[in-house]
Amino acid sequence: MPQLWNNILVVTKDELVPNWYKKENTLYSEITRYANKAYGIKRVQLGGNGRQMFISFDSLPPVVQDGIGDPRKLNHVLDQFYKVDGEAVKFFTNFKFEDGTYLDTEFQERYIINASVLKAIISLRSARENERRTKGNFSGAGIAQTLLSDAQSFNDILEKKYKVRHTLPPGEKQFKKTLKDFETIGYAGIISGRHKNANRRKVDDITIELLNNLFAGQPTKPTATEVHRQYEAFLMGYLEVINNETSEIYNPSDFKKLGATTVTNYIAQWSNKIGTHGKRSGDRQKFMQQFSPYHSLLKAKFAGSIISIDDRQPPFKMADGNRVWFYNGIDLGSEAFTCWVYGKSKEGIIMEFYRQMVRNYADWGFNLPAELEGEMSLNSSFVNTFLKEGAMFQYVRIEANKARAKRIEAYYRPLRYNLEKKRIGWLARPHALSESNQPGSQPAPTLSFNDIVQGCLEDIETWNNMPHSVHTHMSRWEVFCQKQNPDLQPTNYAAILPHIGYKTPTSCNVGMIQLNNSLFLLGDEGRIATGNKLISLMTHVEGKDVDVYWLDDNEGKVLKAHVYIGNQLICEAIEKPRYQRARIEQTPEDLANREIMSAYVATIEAYGRRQKKSIDTLTIIDNTPKPKKSFIMPGLKKQVEVVNYEMPEVFDEPEDDETPVLQSFGLKSLKDRF
Template sequence: MEYYGKTLCISARELVENGVMTQSNYCQLVARKKLTVARRGGRGGYALVVVSSLPDTYHDKLTKIYPDPSLAVLLAWLEANYEVDQAAAAYFADWKARCGRDGATDAHVAEYVTNASVLNACIRLYNNAKAIQKTMGMKYDWSMMAQAVEGYRMKTGHTLPTSMLRFRKKVNEYQRDGYACLISGKFGNQSRRKVDHKTERLILSIAIQPNKPFNTSVWEMYNSFVCGELDVYDPETGELFSPDDFTDKNGDPLALSESTITNYLNLPKNRVLISHALEDWETFMHEQRPHVHRHDGEFALSQITADDVDLSRKLNDTKKRVHAYYMYDDLSQCVIGAAYGRSKDQLLVVECFRDMFRLLERNGWGMPAGIEVENHLMSEYKDGFLQTGVAFSFVHFCAPLNSQEKRAESLNGAKKRSIIHKNHEGIGRFYGKGKWRMKSKKVSDAENDTYEDKKYYSYEQLVAEDRADNAEWNNSLHPNQKKYPGMTRWQVLVANINPTLERMDKLTLSRYIGERVDTTVRRNSTVRVAYEDWWLSDPSVLEKLKPNDYKVTAYYLPDEEGNPTDVYLFQGDRYIDKVERVETFNRVYAEQTEKDTAIYEDQQKRIGKFDGYVRKNAISRVGIMRPQKEATPLSESEELPVLDDCIGEVSYHTPDALESL
């Protein structure tokens, strides 16, 4: 017998010469394809027949000629059915990545993949009754299989056990536990480590003390503990840790070097845990915790992002900073609203909203679809103006202290680096690095906030210069020049307005962020707001007022100079009317213009409309009389009132006069 490739074969000549079959039988079996010929004869060669393809009758004759051909047949079957297990390759590659620090290498991966592949072939044979009969006889022979696997070691390099019982046990473990049973116990075995899991957790627990000890101090405290010089306890349960649980194999205290302690404290997984325990939530979130990844939208005014900032330079009168509040368009990054104040309060926020809506109205743009804001200044409006669906369709309150969530935070920084730092001196921080460091010599005075070489500015100058910086920022190139080549931020804003925006709801805006004035309806026609008179739109508005109550509240959004624009009247929570400004005309006829004439005619129309409303709803008078009662006998001295007519005055008559009546 011989191998042809990986298949056990026997020459056709040997089959015929040794009487296994005749030449004619051989030719018939080949013609009927009941015999597999691995290699045909001719040209000086000889034909090779696959042993495993012999019919059972001829296979039995072959067994008598060759005393123990079964082992060779079994080896040939294993070689023919051996396949590299790709699932095992993926499993052990992942295992190596997870425990590479424990010494796992590519050689270990290759070894375990080969072992799994050999076991797969053995199990495949175990489940194939016909193959068992051809290779082993009537039943699965574990001893023969162990010998075959051992003989197969040279070709594959597997490390499966040689003993029949151990091999059989490994096959059962593999079927029960899968690939994990092939991994050596030295990987992940805590007993081989000087610093096991329990000791490592103790080191970490010492390292997260409130005073944030240095690595040297952690090393000293650990050694003091294992030597019994320092008590360590669980602060939650009060349980004392025993130094006897931290000993080597000889029972001596498990002493560790300073470098060992440092190495374990500096492991990436441990540094994360230490930072989580020692750092405040904001620092850990910004430096250690993963963050989400986002991309920009496609339309302007789909989302507004808002944030407050303190201008870098200080005021000359209070030595404090001017507070500013900005509204940015998320896509174009344009500043579309800005407000300034000496105090960071609700008025600052309201004025910024007003400034933004004035810009939107001037340009005829609709209501922004969404807005993202911070919590501390906007929480007052959560149940009102910034409730989803009231003014904006989408409202998002960013998490407190999470500056990376809010786009306006990064835009404030970008504007400061690219525009403000270029245009002005004194832009930076005392703890900044390089060009951002601003160091000044402090003057020791009562305020303890005065510096010798620091410049101070007026409020008006700081506000004017910041507005100029915003204009320069808006008209500078958009950072995404690949998508918007040659376009400024303002051009991107104008060219990409969201076409689905709703119209500006000035009624809602006026009520929530507008000026409020309590006033009274006068002469059934006007109210007085901001020192001006305003017409009711129609006399029928009077029907909406409460009984005997002419008091109303006027709301309006002021323009840049603080003057009212559209004025809306409410009585309580009920909308009453949108009023119109009263225009006056010159009472001197000689000086009247066409405009005066038009105003006069408009007022006459309004008065006529009122007269028409009164006539249309005029009240008809009804007659009233008292019912007549039967007269009763009276004494001569009694006088009774008698009605002269149904609506006349009362007259008094004597009894004699009654007779004449």
């Protein structure tokens, strides 16, 4: 969020990197290039020594200004009510049709956005009705039209701020119906049956849809007369019209010729795209004082309620003068570090951080934390994927340029001065207030990368075994293990594996999938499928190429694997159970694995037998007239001697995994020889 500094509207580098500049060095190069020129990006305050670098907002390119948002300009009224609906994310990512298939990910995103906008519209409607009642007006006439106009104009804001657009109907009648269905039926009320098919058929009101899109879906805001001209040109083949939301190319042969009066009268029923806007202050501090009161937050009582994450560079240098990067996560209820990754640069560690978090919590047998708080710079590219509320976490709070909002910052200080300071090579702060924390007379020695990492991991281990600040009779790790929040939800793998998992193209043959040199069976909800469920899955994937999104655990084994065809989730892939061949060595686990595998095989074989029995034998009588023979083969009528041969008996071949039994034939005993 831009802020005022010395009467200049400024932004920080965290608001520009990586959204608008890939790396900090790219931003610095851009600043240096235009430093002595009358135009271009301008830096108004240097960073360092506890200060932040400020960049003039007005010197940024227009496209960057529009993307960040100018607080001096009027904002959209729906913006204060809109946020991604976490419950919608959970509903649509796990929604199944009657045949057990999932929604395509493209439609999941569309419905999540539509549901979030509809909830914002409902909140806006309540606010307007309350405002009317306070003024003595108890009539709701006209509110629906204003809500429709606000919904349509809000698409531009969604495009700029979130790079998404909603697909709510542009017509008042259809808009009212969609809103009513959403309020009465719920999330399922906005799912269209035609989205079940990859190639969607055109509906009866396709002409109305096209006219609405021509009138309201163009940035030039054409008049009714211009819409009629475009419609006529479209019918004659001079214009090609494509729906940007569905990628559907309209076919002129499906439309009838309409008169100008008909088009004009229809469009006259629509309201102009007029949104009611609220004026916002250009002074960020006054705005925060007016709308964001000071919070007094209580410490989390349970482990797993919230995790705070941030990056840091431990105060040790390598021989090349660089420092190691760590990305850590601390559970605020137990004060224990639960996730950590490291590297020589920031590149790639953030994605590995979230993978490692899933591995750790699965290894310990706990659900992922309910809430995440973190910084914007490295997480901005994930806010529309697995960091949406309801995906990996129930609640997500990503802050830019707000260190106090990340509780982990407060724990880094005791980690630095109580543990890391005792190690060789510790770097003091040049301007530390305490003399004991200032540099000594001798320069700190450099360390190898492995030595720095090993020391930091030992510090985390020591930290987790130290007494808890509230439960002083317990260590932080004991609090983490024994005081987990009972309301935590299971990990939503369907929402996160396509984004943080590894992708492996493979295929399904005989109900088995090859993955990482191992065989996997079809399953659902953590269990190997059998019965009708298995047959349903086989009809979707057997003999087809599939993509498996999977994640490994801390031992390198497959933790969770999901099978996709295109963008559609089909089922889980569960490792094929194995059991001991020798019966005397079989354990109860071996017997259970044998029972599961037998049920899996029996399901497929029984289905094959049923299919075989359902096929009836036919007799084919060929009544085709035979051609007249004008050529006769000499000697063809000569009797041919038929010799009957006795066919040898054919025995069933042993299974591949059975050891052949050696037998002796034709050997007589000594007694039988005489």
